[in-house]
Amino acid sequence: MTLLSTIALGFFLGMRHATDPDHVVAVTTIVARHRSMKYASLIGALWGAGHTLTIAVVGGAIILFGWVIPPRLGLSMEFSVALMLILLGLMNLTGLLSRITSRATPERDARPHVADSDASHPHPHGAQKSVSWLDHHLGSIGLYQVVRPLIVGVVHGLAGSAAVALMVMTTIHDPKWALVYLLIFGVGTIGGMVLITAAIGWPSAYAGSASPRLGHWLRVSSGMVSLVFGLFLAYQIGVADGLFGGHPIWTPH
Numbered sequence: 001m002t003l004l005s006t007i008a009l010g011f012f013l014g015m016r017h018a019t020d021p022d023h024v025v026a027v028t029t030i031v032a033r034h035r036s037m038k039y040a041s042l043i044g045a046l047w048g049a050g051h052t053l054t055i056a057v058v059g060g061a062i063i064l065f066g067w068v069i070p071p072r073l074g075l076s077m078e079f080s081v082a083l084m085l086i087l088l089g090l091m092n093l094t095g096l097l098s099r100i101t102s103r104a105t106p107e108r109d110a111r112p113h114v115a116d117s118d119a120s121h122p123h124p125h126g127a128q129k130s131v132s133w134l135d136h137h138l139g140s141i142g143l144y145q146v147v148r149p150l151i152v153g154v155v156h157g158l159a160g161s162a163a164v165a166l167m168v169m170t171t172i173h174d175p176k177w178a179l180v181y182l183l184i185f186g187v188g189t190i191g192g193m194v195l196i197t198a199a200i201g202w203p204s205a206y207a208g209s210a211s212p213r214l215g216h217w218l219r220v221s222s223g224m225v226s227l228v229f230g231l232f233l234a235y236q237i238g239v240a241d242g243l244f245g246g247h248p249i250w251t252p253h
Contacts (some may be wrong), residue, residue, distance in 0.1 A: 001135035006172060010181045012212075014188020016050065017160070018196055024080055025192065025222075025229050026152050029088040031201050032222040040201025043149045044193035050153025050192075058178075063178045069162050071250035075178025075243040078159045078250075080138060082237060085230030097114025145180060163252035 017023075027047055031040040061067050069077075164185060172178040203218075242248040 003177065005179075007181060010184040011188035011191075014185040014190075014191035015195075017164075017185070018189050018192025022085065022229070022233065023047075023156060023193070024196060025085060026088060026156065027149070027197050027224050028200050029085075029092055029222045029226040031197050032092065032150055037143075037198050037201040041194050044146070044195075044197030045190055046146060046149040046157075047153040047197070048186070048193040049161040050150040051157035051189055052183070053155075054154045054157030055164055055186055055189075058161035059168070059182050060179055062162060062165035063169060063175050063182075071248040072243065074162055074250040074252060075237050075241055075248050077162075079234065079237045080155050080241055081159045082230045082233035084155050085233065087230075088152070089223045089225070089227030089230055092219055093227065100130075106205045107166045122124045124252055132241050136214030166252055211241065 022120045027044060031043055032049075060067070164182065168181050168185075172181055238244045239252065
């Protein structure tokens with residue numbers, strides 16, 4: 001029962017972890033231009049998958065091999081989150097994010113139909129059905145829109161991996177179950193991000209359909225929040241915590 005309780009706690013802590021301010025600001029900036037909760041939820045899942053990947057790799061290495069992260073390296077990982085938020089904010093404010101997305105998103109009419117490709121390359125019925133489903137649901141998103149939340153999730157996971165691993169080590173002393181906890185924590189984070197992005201995507205979708213001007217101001221506002229919050233984090237980590245000074249102070253949280 002203690003182990004089950006610990007795993008359940010990991011899942012719900014992962015969901016709560018998804019609500020951290022820097023996480024919410026990042027995904028808000030990404031989903032602000034989308035007019036579909038389905039795509040917003042997918043972005044949240046991709047973000048959570050990237051986050052979980054880094055948590056599992058770096059956190060697992062800390063647990064299994066006893067890695068010790070120096071304060072300057074730990075602050076540098078957290079500083080990368082600030083830089084990511086600043087970049088996302090600037091891209092939203094300048095419209096660069098929209099231009100890149102529109103160019104990287106394929107036109108649905110320009111893509112070959114699945115039925116045509118199946119005619120020349122026959123597949124089993126199950127594979128054909130899977131390809132048709134993927135083409136219908138994901139074909140209009142584009143590679144850039146898939147990779148972007150993954151990369152942002154990886155960066156955020158890099159910043160939080162040490163704190164999560166240290167928390168696990170103080171609670172679970174068996175490395176095998178500690179790794180299981182990390183994965184459960186990651187699943188909870190994915191679930192939390194899906195819920196958050198769906199909740200954020202609804203007003204964005206409504207604003208975009210009700211008024212293009214309102215949707216534009218929503219994207220500008222999210223970009224401004226991301227930029228300001230990123231600059232605040234950069235100052236806090238670089239100056240207050242001493243990343244650029246002689247005596248860095250880092251407490252994983």
